[in-house]
Amino acid sequence: MQKEQKQQICEQLRAYCDQKGSQNKAANSLNGVSSATISKVLAGTWDTISDEMWRTIAAQTGGKPEGWQVVNTKAYECMSFTLTNAQADALVLAVTGEAGCGKTEAIKNYAAGHPNAYHLTCSEYWNRRTFMGKLLKCMGVSVSGTTVSEMMDDIVDTLKRKEAPLIILDEADKLTDQVLYFFISLYNQLEGHCGIILTATSFLQKRIERGVRLNRKGYAEIYSRIGRKFVKLPVLNSEDIAAVCVVNGLNDNKGINRIINESEGDLRRVKRSVWATLKGGAL
Numbered sequence: 332m333q334k335e336q337k338q339q340i341c342e343q344l345r346a347y348c349d350q351k352g353s354q355n356k357a358a359n360s361l362n363g364v365s366s367a368t369i370s371k372v373l374a375g376t377w378d379t380i381s382d383e384m385w386r387t388i389a390a391q392t393g394g395k396p397e398g399w400q401v402v403n404t405k406a407y408e409c410m411s412f413t414l415t416n417a418q419a420d421a422l423v424l425a426v427t428g429e430a431g432c433g434k435t436e437a438i439k440n441y442a443a444g445h446p447n448a449y450h451l452t453c454s455e456y457w458n459r460r461t462f463m464g465k466l467l468k469c470m471g472v473s474v475s476g477t478t479v480s481e482m483m484d485d486i487v488d489t490l491k492r493k494e495a496p497l498i499i500l501d502e503a504d505k506l507t508d509q510v511l512y513f514f515i516s517l518y519n520q521l522e523g524h525c526g527i528i529l530t531a532t533s534f535l536q537k538r539i540e541r542g543v544r545l546n547r548k549g550y551a552e553i554y555s556r557i558g559r560k561f562v563k564l565p566v567l568n569s570e571d572i573a574a575v576c577v578v579n580g581l582n583d584n585k586g587i588n589r590i591i592n593e594s595e596g597d598l599r600r601v602k603r604s605v606w607a608t609l610k611g612g613a614l
Contacts, residue, residue: 332382332385332386336385337377337385340372340385340388340389340392341372341373341375343388343389343392344357344369344372344373344388344392345373346392346443346444347392347443348369348373349446350442350443350444350445350446350448351471352446352471353471354366354369354370354373355471356470356471356472357369357471359468359471359472359473360468360469360470360471361388361391361392362387362391363384363387364384364387364388364391368380368384368388372388392443399579399602400578400579401436401440402571402574402575402578404432404433404565404567404571404574404575404598405565405568405571406428406432406433406434406437406564406565406566406567406571407433407434407436407437409562409564409565410426410428410433410434410437410438410441410530410564411437411440411441413426413528413562414437414438414441414445414448414497414499414528415441417497417526417527417528418445418447418448418495418496418497418526419495419526420526421495421521421522421523421524421525421526422526423518423522423526423527423528423556423557423558424526424527424528424529424557424558424562425503425528425529425530425531425535425536425539425557425560425561425562426528426529426530426531426561426562426563426564427530427531427532427533427535427536427561427562427563427564428530428532428563428564429532429533429564429566429567429596429597430532430597431567431596431597431598431599431600432564432565432566432567432596432597432598433567433598434501434530434564435452435501435530436598438450438499438501438530442499445497446494447493447494447495447496447497448496448497448499449466449469449470449496449497449498449499450469450499450501451465451466451469451498451499451500451501452501452502453500453501453502453503453505453506453510454502454505455505455506455507457506457507457510458507458509458510459479459509459510459513460479460482462506462510462513463479463482463483463486463513464482466486466498467482467485467486467489470486470489470490472485472486472489483513483516486517487517487520487521490521490524490525491521491524493525495526496524496525496526497525497526497527497528498517498525498526498527498528499528499530500514500527500528500529500530501530501531502530502531503529503530503531503535504531504532504534504535504538505531508547508548508549511549511553512548512549514527514529514553514556515549515552515553515556518556529557533563535561536561539553539554539557540554542554566596567594567596567597567598567601568596569591572587572590572591572594572601573587573591575598575601575602575605576590576601576605579605579609580605580609581605581608581609583608586608589604589608590604590605590608
């Protein structure tokens with residue numbers, strides 16, 4: 332790995348530590364990266380740090396594909412605006428946007444640049460204890476509690492000591508009902524102090540509204556706490572796609588129009604197509 336790349340990752344890690352509050356908290360939130368390693372990186376003592384470790388740090392502290400430029404699409408701007416308001420005013424919201432609209436990229440960039448903003452990407456296999464552990468780790472807190480109740484107390488106590496904290500549960504539609512119920516507990520104990528955002532595709536809205544109609548346990552409470560509404564992100568349009576193409580080096584109108592027609596409103600598809608077109612191929 333080149334020295335310039337290492338320097339970039341070093342600065343990226345420094346910003347990550349500032350965002351988490353300390354080197355120890357940053358280490359607690361990273362997988363496979365010790366506090367000692369972080370100290371070496373920031374001090375410029377790089378001789379004993381492997382390329383694999385550099386890549387590990389880069390991947391977990393906000394590294395982006397080399398050469399790819401992010402564009403503030405309408406969905407990106409809407410997501411950023413919503414995150415800003417939720418953190419400033421301790422709002423509890425649910426945001427939906429179609430896959431590939433750019434919501435997660437906006438969340439990552441926002442969390443990287445704002446102290447006490449915690450972005451957690453959810454998974455369907457999580458149980459209650461896993462969820463609590465992942466959230467604590469995301470906050471840079473060592474998991475010391477032995478029960479779910481103790482872990483919840485650690486989360487609430489930590490957040491109450493923070494100024495304007497924000498929890499972002501990305502892909503929240505993947506959470507099981509048992510884990511999703513913790514959203515109610517977090518709201519009840521942190522109302523007015525901590526912003527909470529649930530983000531997902533439109534399936535989250537369908538799931539919650541169906542749960543309310545069927546009078547399923549907890550769903551009326553969840554629906555009430557998000558204000559009985561969903562913030563819908565704008566769909567990626569041709570103007571957005573063209574801007575992404577141009578910023579990333581594709582200026583051929585024919586190529587841009589082809590990508591617009593083939594992208595199906597998905598930025599992941601746009602990225603693949605732009606790179607393939609610039610390299611003389613197609614995907």
